[in-house]
Amino acid sequence: MRDKRMTVDEVVSQLADGMTIGIGGWGSRRKPMALVRAILRSSLRDLTVVTYGGPDVGLLCAAGKVRELIYGFVSLDSIPYDPWFRHRRQTGGIAVRELDEGMLQCGLRAAGHRLPFLPIRAGLGSDVPSTDPQLRTVRSPYDDEELIAMPALHLDVALVHLNRADRHGNACYLGPDPYFDDLFCLAAGRRYVSCERVVDTGELGSCGPPQSLLLNRLMVDGVVETPGGAHFTSCVPDYGRDEVFQQHYVDAAADGESWQAFTGRFLSGTEEEYQAAVRSGVAS
Amino acid sequence: MTSAATRAEICAIACADLFAGDGEILASPMGLLPTLGARLAKLTTEPDLLLSDGEAYLLADVPELGNNSSSDVEGWLPYRKVFDIVAHGRRHVVMGANQIDRYGNQNISCIGAHAHPTRQLLGFRGAPGNTVNHPTSYWIPRHSTRVFVESVDVVSGVGYDRARAAGSSAQRFHQIRRVVSNLGVFDFNTSDHSMRLVSTHPGVQQDDVVQQTSFPLDTRDAGETRQPSDEELRLLREVLDPRGLREREVSS
Numbered sequence: 001m002r003d004k005r006m007t008v009d010e011v012v013s014q015l016a017d018g019m020t021i022g023i024g025g026w027g028s029r030r031k032p033m034a035l036v037r038a039i040l041r042s043s044l045r046d047l048t049v050v051t052y053g054g055p056d057v058g059l060l061c062a063a064g065k066v067r068e069l070i071y072g073f074v075s076l077d078s079i080p081y082d083p084w085f086r087h088r089r090q091t092g093g094i095a096v097r098e099l100d101e102g103m104l105q106c107g108l109r110a111a112g113h114r115l116p117f118l119p120i121r122a123g124l125g126s127d128v129p130s131t132d133p134q135l136r137t138v139r140s141p142y143d144d145e146e147l148i149a150m151p152a153l154h155l156d157v158a159l160v161h162l163n164r165a166d167r168h169g170n171a172c173y174l175g176p177d178p179y180f181d182d183l184f185c186l187a188a189g190r191r192y193v194s195c196e197r198v199v200d201t202g203e204l205g206s207c208g209p210p211q212s213l214l215l216n217r218l219m220v221d222g223v224v225e226t227p228g229g230a231h232f233t234s235c236v237p238d239y240g241r242d243e244v245f246q247q248h249y250v251d252a253a254a255d256g257e258s259w260q261a262f263t264g265r266f267l268s269g270t271e272e273e274y275q276a277a278v279r280s281g282v283a284s
Numbered sequence: 285m286t287s288a289a290t291r292a293e294i295c296a297i298a299c300a301d302l303f304a305g306d307g308e309i310l311a312s313p314m315g316l317l318p319t320l321g322a323r324l325a326k327l328t329t330e331p332d333l334l335l336s337d338g339e340a341y342l343l344a345d346v347p348e349l350g351n352n353s354s355s356d357v358e359g360w361l362p363y364r365k366v367f368d369i370v371a372h373g374r375r376h377v378v379m380g381a382n383q384i385d386r387y388g389n390q391n392i393s394c395i396g397a398h399a400h401p402t403r404q405l406l407g408f409r410g411a412p413g414n415t416v417n418h419p420t421s422y423w424i425p426r427h428s429t430r431v432f433v434e435s436v437d438v439v440s441g442v443g444y445d446r447a448r449a450a451g452s453s454a455q456r457f458h459q460i461r462r463v464v465s466n467l468g469v470f471d472f473n474t475s476d477h478s479m480r481l482v483s484t485h486p487g488v489q490q491d492d493v494v495q496q497t498s499f500p501l502d503t504r505d506a507g508e509t510r511q512p513s514d515e516e517l518r519l520l521r522e523v524l525d526p527r528g529l530r531e532r533e534v535s536s
Contacts, residue, residue: 073409075406081406086403089404101409103412121417121454122417124412124416124442124453125415125449125454125458127393146453147453175340180364
Protein backbone atom coordinates (compact mmCIF):
# COMPACT_ATOMS: atom_id res chain seq x y z
CA MET A 1 0.00 0.00 0.00
CA ARG A 2 1.21 3.47 -0.87
CA ASP A 3 2.72 5.87 1.61
CA LYS A 4 0.83 9.11 0.96
CA ARG A 5 2.57 11.27 3.54
CA MET A 6 3.60 14.73 2.37
CA THR A 7 4.12 18.25 3.71
CA VAL A 8 1.61 21.09 3.67
CA ASP A 9 3.69 22.83 1.01
CA GLU A 10 3.75 19.69 -1.15
CA VAL A 11 -0.06 19.68 -0.98
CA VAL A 12 -0.22 23.30 -2.06
CA SER A 13 2.24 22.66 -4.89
CA GLN A 14 -0.37 20.32 -6.39
CA LEU A 15 -3.02 23.08 -6.48
CA ALA A 16 -3.46 25.57 -9.29
CA ASP A 17 -4.95 29.01 -9.85
CA GLY A 18 -8.68 28.97 -10.47
CA MET A 19 -9.33 25.60 -8.82
CA THR A 20 -12.48 24.80 -6.88
CA ILE A 21 -11.45 23.83 -3.37
CA GLY A 22 -13.76 22.29 -0.78
CA ILE A 23 -12.78 22.85 2.85
CA GLY A 24 -14.11 20.51 5.55
CA GLY A 25 -15.07 21.24 9.14
CA TRP A 26 -17.86 23.57 10.20
CA GLY A 27 -17.69 27.23 11.25
CA SER A 28 -14.75 27.51 13.62
CA ARG A 29 -14.52 23.75 14.18
CA ARG A 30 -11.93 21.25 12.89
CA LYS A 31 -10.83 23.36 9.93
CA PRO A 32 -7.68 22.33 8.00
CA MET A 33 -6.03 25.60 9.00
CA ALA A 34 -2.42 24.49 8.43
CA LEU A 35 -3.35 23.78 4.80
CA VAL A 36 -5.18 27.11 4.60
CA ARG A 37 -2.11 28.86 6.01
CA ALA A 38 0.04 27.14 3.37
CA ILE A 39 -2.30 28.51 0.66
CA LEU A 40 -1.89 31.99 2.20
CA ARG A 41 1.90 31.67 1.74
CA SER A 42 1.54 30.56 -1.89
CA SER A 43 0.98 32.52 -5.08
CA LEU A 44 -2.35 30.74 -5.69
CA ARG A 45 -5.23 32.96 -6.75
CA ASP A 46 -8.74 33.07 -8.19
CA LEU A 47 -9.90 30.12 -6.09
CA THR A 48 -13.50 29.02 -5.79
CA VAL A 49 -14.01 27.91 -2.18
CA VAL A 50 -16.83 25.60 -1.06
CA THR A 51 -17.30 25.51 2.70
CA TYR A 52 -19.40 25.65 5.83
CA GLY A 53 -17.39 28.75 6.49
CA GLY A 54 -15.33 29.90 9.42
CA PRO A 55 -11.93 31.60 9.69
CA ASP A 56 -10.77 29.59 6.65
CA VAL A 57 -12.93 31.95 4.60
CA GLY A 58 -11.79 35.05 6.48
CA LEU A 59 -8.08 34.35 6.08
CA LEU A 60 -8.37 33.41 2.40
CA CYS A 61 -10.44 36.56 1.79
CA ALA A 62 -7.91 38.68 3.66
CA ALA A 63 -5.13 37.35 1.42
CA GLY A 64 -7.14 37.98 -1.75
CA LYS A 65 -7.18 34.30 -2.73
CA VAL A 66 -10.92 33.93 -3.34
CA ARG A 67 -12.68 34.67 -6.61
CA GLU A 68 -15.93 32.91 -5.73
CA LEU A 69 -17.30 31.61 -2.46
CA ILE A 70 -19.96 28.87 -2.21
CA TYR A 71 -21.24 28.60 1.37
CA GLY A 72 -24.23 28.15 3.64
CA PHE A 73 -22.90 30.57 6.24
CA VAL A 74 -19.67 32.09 7.51
CA SER A 75 -19.36 32.30 11.29
CA LEU A 76 -16.74 31.98 14.00
CA ASP A 77 -19.36 30.30 16.28
CA SER A 78 -18.46 32.01 19.56
CA ILE A 79 -18.12 35.25 17.57
CA PRO A 80 -21.03 35.50 15.11
CA TYR A 81 -19.34 37.20 12.16
CA ASP A 82 -15.97 36.83 10.46
CA PRO A 83 -14.52 40.31 9.88
CA TRP A 84 -12.69 39.62 6.60
CA PHE A 85 -15.61 37.84 4.97
CA ARG A 86 -17.84 40.79 5.88
CA HIS A 87 -15.30 43.24 4.57
CA ARG A 88 -14.97 41.47 1.21
CA ARG A 89 -18.73 41.16 0.82
CA GLN A 90 -19.33 44.78 1.70
CA THR A 91 -16.62 46.10 -0.61
CA GLY A 92 -17.57 43.87 -3.53
CA GLY A 93 -14.40 41.81 -3.74
CA ILE A 94 -15.86 38.33 -4.33
CA ALA A 95 -18.57 36.52 -6.25
CA VAL A 96 -20.85 34.36 -4.08
CA ARG A 97 -23.26 31.48 -4.26
CA GLU A 98 -24.96 31.56 -0.88
CA LEU A 99 -26.95 28.38 -0.23
CA ASP A 100 -29.09 26.81 2.45
CA GLU A 101 -26.88 24.51 4.57
CA GLY A 102 -28.81 21.43 3.47
CA MET A 103 -28.50 22.43 -0.18
CA LEU A 104 -24.73 22.55 0.18
CA GLN A 105 -24.72 19.01 1.57
CA CYS A 106 -27.07 17.96 -1.24
CA GLY A 107 -24.73 19.38 -3.88
CA LEU A 108 -21.73 17.57 -2.38
CA ARG A 109 -23.72 14.32 -2.26
CA ALA A 110 -24.75 14.70 -5.90
CA ALA A 111 -21.11 15.23 -6.91
CA GLY A 112 -19.98 12.26 -4.82
CA HIS A 113 -22.64 10.05 -6.42
CA ARG A 114 -21.77 11.31 -9.94
CA LEU A 115 -25.30 12.66 -10.41
CA PRO A 116 -26.07 15.97 -12.16
CA PHE A 117 -28.34 17.05 -9.31
CA LEU A 118 -30.40 15.83 -6.37
CA PRO A 119 -33.87 17.11 -5.47
CA ILE A 120 -34.38 19.03 -2.23
CA ARG A 121 -37.22 21.06 -0.77
CA ALA A 122 -34.92 23.63 0.83
CA GLY A 123 -34.63 26.84 -1.15
CA LEU A 124 -38.20 26.94 -2.47
CA GLY A 125 -39.79 30.32 -1.79
CA SER A 126 -36.57 31.85 -0.45
CA ASP A 127 -34.13 34.19 -2.17
CA VAL A 128 -31.60 31.39 -2.74
CA PRO A 129 -32.90 30.84 -6.32
CA SER A 130 -33.08 34.57 -7.08
CA THR A 131 -29.47 35.10 -5.94
CA ASP A 132 -28.23 31.99 -7.80
CA PRO A 133 -29.70 32.27 -11.31
CA GLN A 134 -28.32 28.91 -12.42
CA LEU A 135 -30.60 27.03 -9.97
CA ARG A 136 -33.49 25.13 -11.54
CA THR A 137 -36.45 23.19 -10.21
CA VAL A 138 -37.40 19.65 -11.19
CA ARG A 139 -40.89 18.15 -11.40
CA SER A 140 -41.42 14.75 -9.78
CA PRO A 141 -42.31 12.03 -12.30
CA TYR A 142 -44.41 10.34 -9.58
CA ASP A 143 -46.62 13.16 -8.25
CA ASP A 144 -47.07 16.91 -8.55
CA GLU A 145 -44.15 17.98 -6.37
CA GLU A 146 -41.78 20.55 -7.86
CA LEU A 147 -38.47 20.74 -5.98
CA ILE A 148 -35.11 22.46 -6.20
CA ALA A 149 -32.71 20.51 -8.47
CA MET A 150 -29.53 21.10 -6.48
CA PRO A 151 -26.65 20.83 -8.97
CA ALA A 152 -23.62 18.73 -8.10
CA LEU A 153 -20.86 20.72 -6.44
CA HIS A 154 -17.81 19.20 -8.12
CA LEU A 155 -14.57 19.96 -6.32
CA ASP A 156 -11.11 19.88 -7.81
CA VAL A 157 -9.67 19.43 -4.35
CA ALA A 158 -10.92 18.65 -0.84
CA LEU A 159 -8.95 19.74 2.23
CA VAL A 160 -9.97 18.24 5.60
CA HIS A 161 -8.43 17.91 9.05
CA LEU A 162 -9.02 14.86 11.24
CA ASN A 163 -7.60 13.74 14.56
CA ARG A 164 -5.64 10.66 13.42
CA ALA A 165 -4.64 9.09 10.12
CA ASP A 166 -2.33 6.37 8.88
CA ARG A 167 0.21 6.86 6.10
CA HIS A 168 -2.14 5.31 3.55
CA GLY A 169 -4.99 7.79 4.00
CA ASN A 170 -7.28 6.02 6.42
CA ALA A 171 -8.39 8.60 8.96
CA CYS A 172 -10.59 8.92 12.02
CA TYR A 173 -12.27 11.77 13.89
CA LEU A 174 -12.41 11.56 17.67
CA GLY A 175 -14.75 14.47 18.40
CA PRO A 176 -18.55 14.33 18.47
CA ASP A 177 -19.26 15.35 14.87
CA PRO A 178 -17.87 14.13 11.53
CA TYR A 179 -19.25 17.32 9.92
CA PHE A 180 -19.26 16.65 6.15
CA ASP A 181 -15.62 15.77 5.61
CA ASP A 182 -16.36 12.42 3.94
CA LEU A 183 -18.77 14.10 1.51
CA PHE A 184 -16.16 16.75 0.63
CA CYS A 185 -13.68 13.96 -0.17
CA LEU A 186 -16.16 11.98 -2.27
CA ALA A 187 -17.02 15.14 -4.24
CA ALA A 188 -13.39 15.97 -5.08
CA GLY A 189 -10.87 14.93 -7.70
CA ARG A 190 -7.93 15.15 -5.29
CA ARG A 191 -8.28 14.75 -1.54
CA TYR A 192 -5.84 15.81 1.20
CA VAL A 193 -6.24 15.07 4.88
CA SER A 194 -4.17 16.78 7.54
CA CYS A 195 -4.17 15.26 11.00
CA GLU A 196 -2.89 15.78 14.52
CA ARG A 197 -0.89 12.59 14.41
CA VAL A 198 -0.02 9.90 11.87
CA VAL A 199 -0.20 6.49 13.52
CA ASP A 200 0.27 2.91 12.38
CA THR A 201 -2.78 1.31 10.80
CA GLY A 202 -3.12 -1.08 13.73
CA GLU A 203 -3.18 1.77 16.21
CA LEU A 204 -5.60 3.77 14.06
CA GLY A 205 -8.19 1.02 14.36
CA SER A 206 -8.09 1.23 18.13
CA CYS A 207 -8.20 5.03 18.37
CA GLY A 208 -11.98 5.01 18.59
CA PRO A 209 -15.05 2.94 17.72
CA PRO A 210 -15.01 1.61 14.13
CA GLN A 211 -17.52 4.21 12.97
CA SER A 212 -15.02 6.97 13.84
CA LEU A 213 -12.94 5.79 10.83
CA LEU A 214 -14.61 8.36 8.59
CA LEU A 215 -12.18 8.27 5.65
CA ASN A 216 -10.62 5.23 4.04
CA ARG A 217 -7.66 5.34 1.70
CA LEU A 218 -9.68 5.26 -1.54
CA MET A 219 -10.98 8.68 -0.48
CA VAL A 220 -7.56 10.22 0.16
CA ASP A 221 -4.57 11.18 -2.04
CA GLY A 222 -2.32 12.85 0.52
CA VAL A 223 -1.75 12.71 4.28
CA VAL A 224 -0.08 15.50 6.24
CA GLU A 225 0.87 15.34 9.91
CA THR A 226 0.24 18.85 11.30
CA PRO A 227 0.00 18.94 15.11
CA GLY A 228 -2.16 21.93 15.98
CA GLY A 229 -3.17 22.00 12.32
CA ALA A 230 -6.74 23.06 13.07
CA HIS A 231 -5.67 25.93 15.33
CA PHE A 232 -7.34 28.29 16.17
CA THR A 233 -10.49 26.30 15.44
CA SER A 234 -11.49 23.40 17.67
CA CYS A 235 -10.19 19.88 17.24
CA VAL A 236 -11.67 18.08 20.23
CA PRO A 237 -10.65 16.01 22.09
CA ASP A 238 -7.09 17.05 21.16
CA TYR A 239 -7.83 20.73 21.86
CA GLY A 240 -10.72 23.16 21.99
CA ARG A 241 -11.07 26.40 20.07
CA ASP A 242 -8.43 28.98 21.06
CA GLU A 243 -10.92 31.69 21.98
CA VAL A 244 -8.22 34.17 22.99
CA PHE A 245 -6.47 33.80 19.66
CA GLN A 246 -9.73 33.95 17.72
CA GLN A 247 -10.62 37.21 19.45
CA HIS A 248 -7.12 38.47 18.65
CA TYR A 249 -7.69 37.61 14.97
CA VAL A 250 -10.96 39.57 14.94
CA ASP A 251 -9.45 42.55 16.76
CA ALA A 252 -6.44 42.57 14.43
CA ALA A 253 -8.73 42.79 11.39
CA ALA A 254 -10.09 46.12 12.64
CA ASP A 255 -7.42 48.27 10.94
CA GLY A 256 -4.54 48.00 8.51
CA GLU A 257 -1.78 48.50 11.01
CA SER A 258 -2.91 45.83 13.45
CA TRP A 259 -3.58 43.43 10.59
CA GLN A 260 -0.08 43.98 9.25
CA ALA A 261 1.29 43.22 12.70
CA PHE A 262 -0.86 40.07 12.91
CA THR A 263 0.24 38.74 9.53
CA GLY A 264 3.85 39.64 10.24
CA ARG A 265 3.82 37.79 13.52
CA PHE A 266 1.73 34.75 12.60
CA LEU A 267 1.27 34.30 8.87
CA SER A 268 4.56 35.24 7.22
CA GLY A 269 6.57 32.17 8.19
CA THR A 270 6.27 28.42 8.06
CA GLU A 271 3.68 26.32 9.89
CA GLU A 272 6.31 25.50 12.53
CA GLU A 273 6.95 29.21 13.03
CA TYR A 274 3.20 29.81 13.32
CA GLN A 275 2.90 27.16 16.02
CA ALA A 276 5.88 28.61 17.88
CA ALA A 277 4.39 32.12 17.73
CA VAL A 278 1.07 30.76 19.04
CA ARG A 279 2.87 29.06 21.94
CA SER A 280 4.48 32.35 22.89
CA GLY A 281 1.03 33.95 23.28
CA VAL A 282 -0.97 36.58 21.42
CA ALA A 283 0.64 39.49 23.25
CA SER A 284 3.89 40.37 21.52
CA MET B 285 -44.32 34.68 48.50
CA THR B 286 -42.86 34.68 44.99
CA SER B 287 -41.92 38.08 43.60
CA ALA B 288 -43.60 39.27 40.39
CA ALA B 289 -42.34 37.91 37.09
CA THR B 290 -39.79 40.02 35.22
CA ARG B 291 -40.12 40.80 31.52
CA ALA B 292 -37.48 38.19 30.77
CA GLU B 293 -39.52 35.60 32.66
CA ILE B 294 -42.67 36.54 30.75
CA CYS B 295 -40.67 36.09 27.53
CA ALA B 296 -39.45 32.69 28.74
CA ILE B 297 -43.04 31.63 29.36
CA ALA B 298 -44.08 32.86 25.91
CA CYS B 299 -41.20 30.87 24.40
CA ALA B 300 -42.20 27.77 26.38
CA ASP B 301 -45.76 28.09 25.07
CA LEU B 302 -44.41 27.99 21.48
CA PHE B 303 -43.92 24.24 21.94
CA ALA B 304 -47.44 23.53 23.21
CA GLY B 305 -48.73 20.32 21.69
CA ASP B 306 -45.48 19.46 19.92
CA GLY B 307 -44.99 16.07 21.59
CA GLU B 308 -42.00 13.88 20.70
CA ILE B 309 -40.14 16.16 18.29
CA LEU B 310 -36.75 17.86 18.20
CA ALA B 311 -36.96 21.33 19.71
CA SER B 312 -34.25 23.55 18.21
CA PRO B 313 -34.22 26.83 20.09
CA MET B 314 -31.62 29.35 18.87
CA GLY B 315 -30.61 31.80 21.56
CA LEU B 316 -30.90 32.02 25.29
CA LEU B 317 -34.59 32.80 25.89
CA PRO B 318 -35.86 30.18 23.40
CA THR B 319 -33.54 27.63 25.04
CA LEU B 320 -34.91 28.53 28.44
CA GLY B 321 -38.44 28.29 27.06
CA ALA B 322 -37.89 24.87 25.48
CA ARG B 323 -36.41 23.52 28.72
CA LEU B 324 -39.30 24.92 30.73
CA ALA B 325 -41.77 23.34 28.30
CA LYS B 326 -40.02 19.98 28.71
CA LEU B 327 -40.25 20.23 32.51
CA THR B 328 -43.95 21.16 32.42
CA THR B 329 -46.32 20.56 29.52
CA GLU B 330 -44.10 18.86 26.89
CA PRO B 331 -42.04 16.14 28.62
CA ASP B 332 -41.49 14.24 25.36
CA LEU B 333 -39.51 17.02 23.61
CA LEU B 334 -35.99 16.16 22.44
CA LEU B 335 -33.37 18.77 23.30
CA SER B 336 -29.92 19.10 21.77
CA ASP B 337 -26.82 20.54 23.43
CA GLY B 338 -26.21 22.68 20.35
CA GLU B 339 -23.18 20.58 19.45
CA ALA B 340 -23.77 16.95 18.65
CA TYR B 341 -25.70 15.31 21.48
CA LEU B 342 -29.29 14.94 22.64
CA LEU B 343 -29.68 15.71 26.33
CA ALA B 344 -31.45 13.12 28.46
CA ASP B 345 -31.98 15.59 31.30
CA VAL B 346 -33.01 19.24 31.48
CA PRO B 347 -29.89 20.97 32.79
CA GLU B 348 -29.50 24.57 33.86
CA LEU B 349 -28.40 27.04 31.19
CA GLY B 350 -24.69 26.80 30.46
CA ASN B 351 -24.25 23.45 32.19
CA ASN B 352 -25.05 20.90 29.50
CA SER B 353 -22.27 18.59 30.65
CA SER B 354 -24.26 17.77 33.80
CA SER B 355 -26.84 15.96 31.67
CA ASP B 356 -26.78 12.36 30.53
CA VAL B 357 -26.72 11.91 26.77
CA GLU B 358 -29.69 10.16 25.17
CA GLY B 359 -28.69 10.42 21.54
CA TRP B 360 -26.22 11.48 18.87
CA LEU B 361 -27.14 14.44 16.71
CA PRO B 362 -24.30 15.63 14.50
CA TYR B 363 -25.20 18.23 11.87
CA ARG B 364 -25.84 15.62 9.19
CA LYS B 365 -28.55 14.07 11.38
CA VAL B 366 -30.04 17.48 12.07
CA PHE B 367 -30.37 17.87 8.29
CA ASP B 368 -32.12 14.49 8.13
CA ILE B 369 -34.59 15.55 10.82
CA VAL B 370 -35.21 18.89 9.08
CA ALA B 371 -36.23 17.06 5.92
CA HIS B 372 -38.14 14.44 7.93
CA GLY B 373 -40.10 17.17 9.66
CA ARG B 374 -40.32 16.20 13.35
CA ARG B 375 -38.74 19.45 14.47
CA HIS B 376 -39.75 22.91 15.63
CA VAL B 377 -37.07 25.58 15.29
CA VAL B 378 -37.05 28.96 17.00
CA MET B 379 -34.76 31.22 15.02
CA GLY B 380 -33.66 34.80 15.42
CA ALA B 381 -34.13 37.42 12.70
CA ASN B 382 -32.26 40.54 11.69
CA GLN B 383 -35.42 41.47 9.81
CA ILE B 384 -38.93 40.00 9.73
CA ASP B 385 -41.91 41.22 7.72
CA ARG B 386 -45.67 41.03 7.99
CA TYR B 387 -45.93 37.64 6.28
CA GLY B 388 -43.15 36.12 8.37
CA ASN B 389 -40.34 36.33 5.85
CA GLN B 390 -37.07 36.44 7.79
CA ASN B 391 -33.63 37.76 6.87
CA ILE B 392 -30.35 36.61 8.44
CA SER B 393 -28.34 36.87 5.21
CA CYS B 394 -27.42 40.52 4.67
CA ILE B 395 -28.73 44.08 4.78
CA GLY B 396 -29.07 45.78 1.41
CA ALA B 397 -29.10 44.12 -1.99
CA HIS B 398 -27.62 40.62 -1.91
CA ALA B 399 -25.22 41.44 -4.75
CA HIS B 400 -23.92 44.54 -2.90
CA PRO B 401 -24.72 44.25 0.80
CA THR B 402 -24.20 47.20 3.08
CA ARG B 403 -23.93 44.77 6.00
CA GLN B 404 -23.13 41.08 5.57
CA LEU B 405 -24.75 38.85 8.20
CA LEU B 406 -24.49 35.07 8.71
CA GLY B 407 -25.83 33.88 5.37
CA PHE B 408 -28.93 31.80 4.62
CA ARG B 409 -27.83 29.12 7.12
CA GLY B 410 -30.67 26.57 7.46
CA ALA B 411 -33.51 29.08 7.30
CA PRO B 412 -34.76 28.27 3.76
CA GLY B 413 -34.88 24.54 4.54
CA ASN B 414 -36.27 24.89 8.04
CA THR B 415 -39.21 27.03 7.01
CA VAL B 416 -40.47 24.81 4.17
CA ASN B 417 -39.97 21.56 6.10
CA HIS B 418 -41.37 21.98 9.61
CA PRO B 419 -42.85 24.46 12.13
CA THR B 420 -40.79 27.60 12.68
CA SER B 421 -41.09 30.35 15.27
CA TYR B 422 -39.02 33.46 15.85
CA TRP B 423 -37.56 35.20 18.89
CA ILE B 424 -36.74 38.91 18.67
CA PRO B 425 -35.07 40.22 21.83
CA ARG B 426 -35.25 43.90 20.77
CA HIS B 427 -38.48 44.78 19.00
CA SER B 428 -38.02 47.78 16.69
CA THR B 429 -38.99 49.13 13.29
CA ARG B 430 -35.51 48.09 12.09
CA VAL B 431 -36.36 44.45 12.73
CA PHE B 432 -40.12 44.44 12.07
CA VAL B 433 -39.86 45.81 8.53
CA GLU B 434 -42.34 46.33 5.71
CA SER B 435 -40.32 44.04 3.49
CA VAL B 436 -37.10 42.11 4.24
CA ASP B 437 -34.03 42.84 2.11
CA VAL B 438 -33.34 39.13 1.53
CA VAL B 439 -35.72 36.21 2.18
CA SER B 440 -33.84 33.60 4.21
CA GLY B 441 -36.75 32.09 6.16
CA VAL B 442 -39.82 31.77 3.94
CA GLY B 443 -42.99 33.62 4.94
CA TYR B 444 -46.60 32.88 3.97
CA ASP B 445 -46.80 35.06 0.84
CA ARG B 446 -43.57 33.68 -0.60
CA ALA B 447 -44.50 30.08 0.22
CA ARG B 448 -47.83 30.54 -1.55
CA ALA B 449 -46.18 32.09 -4.61
CA ALA B 450 -43.65 29.25 -4.76
CA GLY B 451 -46.37 26.61 -4.98
CA SER B 452 -47.59 23.50 -3.23
CA SER B 453 -44.18 21.92 -2.55
CA ALA B 454 -43.14 25.03 -0.63
CA GLN B 455 -46.45 25.20 1.24
CA ARG B 456 -46.87 21.50 2.03
CA PHE B 457 -45.04 21.54 5.37
CA HIS B 458 -44.73 25.31 5.84
CA GLN B 459 -45.91 26.77 9.12
CA ILE B 460 -44.73 29.91 10.86
CA ARG B 461 -46.15 29.30 14.30
CA ARG B 462 -45.48 32.46 16.28
CA VAL B 463 -43.13 35.37 16.86
CA VAL B 464 -42.16 36.31 20.41
CA SER B 465 -40.45 39.66 21.05
CA ASN B 466 -39.55 41.54 24.20
CA LEU B 467 -42.84 43.42 23.74
CA GLY B 468 -45.38 40.78 22.78
CA VAL B 469 -46.50 37.61 21.05
CA PHE B 470 -47.62 37.47 17.41
CA ASP B 471 -49.07 34.89 15.04
CA PHE B 472 -50.32 34.65 11.46
CA ASN B 473 -53.87 33.38 12.05
CA THR B 474 -55.49 35.96 9.80
CA SER B 475 -57.31 35.56 6.47
CA ASP B 476 -54.19 36.49 4.46
CA HIS B 477 -51.64 35.13 6.97
CA SER B 478 -50.36 38.58 7.84
CA MET B 479 -48.94 39.11 11.31
CA ARG B 480 -51.37 39.65 14.17
CA LEU B 481 -50.75 40.80 17.72
CA VAL B 482 -51.77 37.94 20.02
CA SER B 483 -50.77 39.59 23.29
CA THR B 484 -48.66 42.34 24.75
CA HIS B 485 -46.45 41.48 27.69
CA PRO B 486 -47.64 42.89 31.05
CA GLY B 487 -46.60 46.55 31.32
CA VAL B 488 -46.33 47.05 27.53
CA GLN B 489 -48.75 49.45 25.85
CA GLN B 490 -50.29 48.28 22.57
CA ASP B 491 -49.38 51.65 21.01
CA ASP B 492 -45.70 50.99 21.73
CA VAL B 493 -45.87 47.72 19.82
CA VAL B 494 -47.64 49.38 16.89
CA GLN B 495 -45.12 52.22 16.82
CA GLN B 496 -42.16 49.86 16.93
CA THR B 497 -43.52 47.86 13.97
CA SER B 498 -43.11 49.14 10.40
CA PHE B 499 -46.19 47.41 9.00
CA PRO B 500 -49.83 47.54 10.11
CA LEU B 501 -50.64 44.99 12.82
CA ASP B 502 -54.06 43.47 13.40
CA THR B 503 -54.55 44.18 17.11
CA ARG B 504 -58.28 43.50 17.39
CA ASP B 505 -58.17 40.38 19.52
CA ALA B 506 -54.96 41.15 21.40
CA GLY B 507 -54.81 40.32 25.08
CA GLU B 508 -52.05 40.18 27.66
CA THR B 509 -49.33 37.52 27.74
CA ARG B 510 -50.01 35.15 30.59
CA GLN B 511 -48.17 35.23 33.88
CA PRO B 512 -46.07 32.25 34.90
CA SER B 513 -47.36 30.00 37.64
CA ASP B 514 -45.44 29.88 40.91
CA GLU B 515 -44.06 26.50 39.88
CA GLU B 516 -42.88 27.84 36.50
CA LEU B 517 -41.17 30.75 38.25
CA ARG B 518 -39.48 28.37 40.65
CA LEU B 519 -38.22 26.22 37.76
CA LEU B 520 -36.89 29.28 35.91
CA ARG B 521 -35.23 30.83 38.95
CA GLU B 522 -33.96 27.83 40.87
CA VAL B 523 -33.52 25.02 38.36
CA LEU B 524 -32.99 26.33 34.82
CA ASP B 525 -31.37 29.74 35.24
CA PRO B 526 -30.22 30.32 38.81
CA ARG B 527 -27.51 32.69 37.54
CA GLY B 528 -30.13 34.99 35.98
CA LEU B 529 -28.68 34.97 32.44
CA ARG B 530 -32.19 35.72 31.13
CA GLU B 531 -32.11 39.21 32.65
CA ARG B 532 -29.08 40.12 30.56
CA GLU B 533 -30.90 39.39 27.30
CA VAL B 534 -34.15 41.14 28.22
CA SER B 535 -34.19 43.93 30.75
CA SER B 536 -37.35 44.74 32.66
